[in-house]
Amino acid sequence: MTDAPRTIRLGTRSSDLALTQSSWVADLLRERGLRVELVPITTRGDRSRRPLALMGGVGVFAAALRTALLEGECDLAVHSLKDLPVAPVPGLTIAAVPGREDIADVLVLAPHLASQLRSLHSDDGDALLSQLPDGLRIGTGSPRRAAQIRALLPTCQIADIRGNVPTRIARAAAGDLDAVVLAAAGLNRLGDTLAELLAERLVVPLPILPAAAQGALAVECRSADAAGSGVFGSALAEALTAIDDAGARAVIDAERAVLAELEAGCAAPVGTHGELLASGDLALTAAVFALDGSETVSATTTGHPWDAIAIGRDLARELLAQGAGDIAEIGARHTRARSDAVPALAPTTAGPEAGPLAGRTVFVPREADDHIVAELRAAGAAVIAHPVTLTEPIDVDAAALAANLLPSLTHLAITSPRTITRLEELNLLETIRAAATPPEAVSLASTSGASPAAGRAPLVIAAVGPASAAAGEAAGLPVTIRGTHDAAALAAAMIAAAQSPEPSEPAEPPEASAPGELAEPAAAPHAWLPASALAAPTLADALTAAGWRVTRTPIYTTRTRPSADQDVADAWHRGLIDAVVVTAPSVAAALVELFGHAGPGTAVVAIGEPTARAIRAGGGLLAATAVQPTPAAICAAVVDALRPDGERTGEPAHAEAPARTANPETTATPPEPKEQP
Ligand SMILES: NCc1[nH]cc(CCC(=O)O)c1CC(=O)O
Incomplete structure (x- = not known):
């Protein structure tokens, strides 16, 4: 207690309302003895040269503040709770809902109408409303307000307006709109700063149902700080509890549970x-x-x-x-306006108007001509295709491999198409082809010093999945064992095939239910796994466990690209990306390195368990995992991840996550248990 307490950084946007709300909360906490400073959070969106319409509307700035909290740029954020999505953000907690302002919506009448109604000398809002002339032009960007006002004033016209509170009030003016709709809370909070704008206008309460949580603020912090286990110890947690209004929170919990x-x-x-x-x-x-x-x-x-x-x-x-x-x-x-932002980012995007992903923006860190990209576009998504990693060859002594390793091999496993391109570059394909070709089909096989087929069974070629198999076959290799993308299953198939009674006829895929009689005990099979330096050890471990000799040769590796594309980075930071498909563990790391963790508005979808584990290990949040790396399964996982029920809360913290069975090829990752905001 001798050290001066650490100053708490309250991140805020710079609009009048945001600053007023942030300052109010900062003062409440200062009254409880905390040192609080306001830290402006400049999102890339704020700095952008792009028009506001491209920035995604409500939610983007909350997302920017939440990202700043998660990344430690600030310690607290104050949100207008009505603008905050109901989905909780793992790692963050709404630690306080301070006393609620006026919940009502009001009509702000332009000066020309205000003077007319003032002459009625009435304080009764309903009476005033009944005196309004027909055909009013009323501005609001809220469908909730528009629908109720249309019911209340059937002759009115609604104009869709945006902007901050003073901008919207100013639209109620002769020659523009007759009135605009605003939240009383915003007007009250801004108070004196609006005096001049409101002097000539008239504010009339509206008998309409407000938005959930209207007039309430949410003070959000990292969950550890809310629990008293962060760097601020219990001081911040206690102060936040003290400014929380339990009654207001219960009411707002109920309202938000409806949404x-x-x-x-x-x-x-x-x-x-x-x-x-x-x-x-x-x-x-x-x-x-x-x-x-x-x-x-x-x-x-x-x-x-x-x-x-x-x-x-x-x-x-x-x-x-x-x-x-x-x-x-x-x-x-x-x-919302998200899809508008996409043509600038992905000029080749021409997805259909309909489809389960229509209106969604999906980031695939791959080249644009990829199968996954095509499938997502066919489902209606706007796809940003942009690789974040690059593969680099690893040099190996090809001549030594051909002379010393290849003759002792019984099996070669292809674990990616890249393996084939690399073997080609290393000039090893011809030797492998010869070794894999059955003796009777060999005309002259001793071209490169290896003696492939002399009295031996041909080299068995196994491929982990269809893309690897296709690449192998395109290179003239007889792929006889085809996996279904799963390294453990491939190992099982290789082992089963090696034990089958007819090892010299590997043309048929092994049948799992036909063990047959065991062949004469022979020398242990020897598999070569020329692959990425980052390849998971699953296949090698499974074969080794079965008594095989295994040689792993890293022939290429993957690393993060040196810099991020600025447009993609902008879209990422502004929360314009609905989902990102993480194609490999190295891609998970590259995304975090280049762009930082995905914000709360971006669903992270993994391909395969190793990638899912890499995301979790890196501190990322996972929305869904495609068990199979097929375009269809990946697309289904993205659809699953973007299903609204995946984001909603409304469940008490102890409730089981709802089982999602939309697609047997995908597993939804259950949301981490979170407090209900
Ligand atoms: N959507 C914008 C917004 N978000 C919060 C407020 C202020 C009122 C509140 O806290 O509910 C406003 C302005 C408005 O709706 O008029």
Whole structure:
């Protein structure tokens, strides 16, 4: 306690509202004895020359702050809770929800209308609204507000407006819009700074259902700090607990559970309003609106605040049972401006309009003419194809290999197409072809000093998967053992084939259920594994365990490219990428090296367990794993990973992750247990 306590860095964006909210929370914490400084978080998005429309809208800046927290650029972030996706972010905790502001939406009338209504000398909002002239032009970018206002003022026209609070207020002006809709909370928080803008205008409360968590702030930090086990010890955790309003949090948990269960994002036409009654009960109302204002499905319930999340979830189910899903697209929350950003990044993208990945941006760290890229595009995704690794040859003494190793070999395993190109470069293919060719087919086999077929069985060629097999066959090698991508299964097939009674006829793939009689005990088979220096030891270990001799020869390796493509880096940091396909363990490392960890808006999909393990070991979060490296299985894993239920919470922390069985070829990685925000 002799050292001065470490200063807590509260990361903030620089908009008026963000600064005001951040300063307010900083002051609350300072009152509890903490040293807090505001740290501006400049996202690449803020610095970008690209137009705002390309930046992905709501969620991008929350994602930037969350990335800054995860990367240790700051220790706290204050979000408008209504803008925060309901999915939890592993590693981060919403540690406090301080007292909630006004939850209402208001209409800010332009000066020309304001003077007209002021003359009515009424304080009654409903009465004022009933006096509004027909055909008003009202600005809002929120489908929830638009739908309810259309129902309330059927003759109005809605203009889609964006921008920060002062910008939007200024749009309510003669010659532009008659009124704009805003959250009372934003106006109240900005207070005096809006005095001039509001002086001539009139603020009228609207009788519409607010957004979940409207008027509330979320103070987010790394989970270790929330638990008191981070660098700040218990001081920060205790202060955050002290500024948390448990009642407000229960109400907001219920409201956000409605969104989670509806699989609705913050832009969906869904309103909710919860409150704690004098009885101590939590009352919750929620509704889903048709965008044109023609239909509403709504329901109300009460329960104990302890059951906040269940109350919200049950109410959402009630709405769904009443047909909420038929009047609005509540499950579609990623259809924001993201796809606009893609043509600039991937000019070759021409995916179909429809498909399970329509509107999604998927980053595949491969060349654009790759099979995986083609499959994802066929499913409607905009694909950013850009390799992050490069392979480098490793020099080996090919002549020595041909003379000393090849004659003793019984098997060669091809574990990637790259192995074949490398063997070609090393001028070893011809010798291998000769050794693999059955004696009767050999016309003259002793061209390179090796004596391939003299009294011996031909070299058996095994390939780990179809791409390796195809590469081997294209190079003229008779591939007789074909794996299904799985190194352990390939080892089993090689062992089974070697034990079969007719080892000299390897033209048929081994049949697992036909052990046959054992051949005469012969010298142990000797397999050569010329492969990547980074290849997993699975195949070698399995063969060695079966008593085989195994020679591993690294003939190439993979390393991270020296620099990242700036456009891809921008898209990554702005959260414009919905999913990234991690094709190999080396790619997992390269992505982190070049771009940092994926933000919360980017689902990380692994191909194969070794890659999945590499991602986890590197501290990354995994959304799904494609068990098979086939384009179809990878595409299915991406679809699975982007399914809204993979992101939603609304489940109590102890609940089992829902089993996802959409595709037998993929395994969804269960989300880590997290506190409900
Ligand atoms: N979507 C923007 C946004 N996010 C938070 C607020 C301020 C009000 C609040 O905290 O709910 C606003 C402005 C608005 O909706 O008018």
